[in-house]
Amino acid sequence: MNPTELNKYWTDIYFYLRYQNQNEDKISHQGVRILQLLDKCEYIGIKEIAKNIDVSHNTASEHVKRLIHKSWIHKERSTRDERMVILRLTEQGRQVLKRNANLDEGKLEQILARMTPSEKQIIDSALHLLSERAKNATNS
Secondary structure, three states: OOOHHHHHHHHHHHHHHHHOOOOHOOOOHHHHHHHHHHHHOOOOOOOHHHHOOOOOHHHHHHHHHHHHHHHOOOEEEEEOOOOOEEEOHHHHHHHHHHHHHOOOOOHHHHHHHHHHHHHHHHHHHHHHHHHHHHHHHOOO
């Protein structure tokens, strides 16, 4: 397997198994990326968002303001450092993220129901390994 093949598999999987009606949320790609960051990182503020999505502090701040206005995220003071504002997903934000970044669980259940136990184990092992290696790749 090479990276080109892996990317083809990944894009095929996402294309066919994504949730439909994603456009009803009216969220930008940057907005989805911010929601993903908040989902994956416990303590994150504007500075970290700007760095992670490679935009200026002001641009990140504008994106965050829009997401707060839509009630998809909220701000709270850090218990570690009162000067720091931490951003968190709301339940509504979690649902928007699910519709715009996850695979459709109903479609996945249909596919998994047609697989043998050994096929399910192969998929589980491979995706678990790739997930763990991906986490390590972003931390280096």
